[in-house]
Amino acid sequence: MLDDVIQTGVDNLGHPYIMTVGCVAGDKESYEVFKDLFDPIIEEQHGGYKPSNEHKTDLNPDNLQDSDDLDPNYMLSSRVQGAAASAASASPQHCSCGECRAIEKLAVKALSSLDRDLAGRYYTLKSMTEVEQQQLIDDHFLFDKPVSPLLLASGMACGIWHNDNKTFLVWVNEEDHLWVISMQKRGNMKEVFTCFCTGLTRLKLTSRLQAGVHIKLPHLGKHEKFSEVLKRLRLQKRGTGGVDTAAVGGVFDVSNADRLGFSEVELVQMVVDGVKLLIEMEQRLEQGQAIDDLMPAQK
Known part of the structure; x- marks a missing residue:
């Protein structure tokens, strides 16, 4: 419903550092149902990007x-970093608990198939220990609970996966079904981008x-x-x-x-x-x- 779409904007009157949008699409169909609202916002947010444009x-x-x-x-x-979502499901902000669990199960299965430099482990927010949570926060992989009002107004994470080298990680059911991140110290952006592209290719994501x-x-x-x-x-x-x-x-x-x-x-x-x-x-x-x-x- 419209009140679900605009709840983020009702609860948060903008942000002091970055450009934000006061509405959230619940699923793929929302972009058609609320086209008159979303199209001009998308055009404004993304530098003139129109419905007729192709990414x-x-x-x-x-x-x-x-x-x-x-x-x-x-x-x-x-x-x-980048977001990946399933067009077959509602967005995490509007998923039922059952849908979130189903998406999480599929994500963990796919992530568990990664090997070599991308092999790693999945942590669920509901079951991780205080020590594990603090380590993820110290590694800048996890919010400090999370507590951002922009996120609390629209949905929360289910879990986080990272490889053993801590250079490739994936949030599950946060703002998107999957939020994929490649990161490292210092300034070799090409290595970071290469790792990101490798991960997306192995997971068969865009x-x-x-x-x-x-x-x-x-x-x-x-x-x-x-x-x-x-x-x-x-x-x-x-x-x-x-x-x-x-x-x-x-x-x-x-x-x-x-x-x-x-x-x-x-x-x-x-x-x-x-x-x-x-x-x-x-x-x-x-x-x-x-x-x-x-x-x-x-x-």
Whole structure:
């Protein structure tokens, strides 16, 4: 019903750091039933993406350029993540408990088939120990309960899986049926993207994508033009502790603001190119120099 669709917007009046949408689609059919509501919102959120547009995909890491040498003096970590959903089921926000359990069972079966560098273990939120929960929080794999009001208004996670190397993880029944993440320390975005693409291929999934980094920008982060620079680069910032946190010590979580209308490679490339410019600006400011000549054009 419409009141289910708009509940997130009723409970949360926007967000201070990222662009959010005050409605949630309960299933694939919602996009047709509530077309008059969803279409203009999607167009606004995704840079003019219209119902007639077709999303393009490119999961070839070899097409990514200059992405394996982001400056480690500024880069703390790199990640690529994306959502995958089943068109045959309602979204997690509107699934029954039985549907969530069925999806979880299928997901765990698929994840258990992963081997070699992607072999790992699944943890359910309802049965994990306090020690396991704290370890997942310390690894930045899990929210601190979770407690985000944006998530509580629309649905909660059922569990999380990660490989033994802690470089590839999957949330089950959180915002989407599956939320796939590849991550590692420092700045080799190509390795991260390659791992992400390998995981999707082995699981036979497709996904919309978000690439992001944890980056130290103590000078640029205080600059009056920082927000404008991010906007022109089609990037967004938040704190490193999750969607509801602010930056601490000049460390920001920076990611692409777009999801539709660009291929996976294009979105990751957008982050790589943008981060390199942010680092160059930070270096200028460290030396007391102006950054006006480095201001980018609007992408």
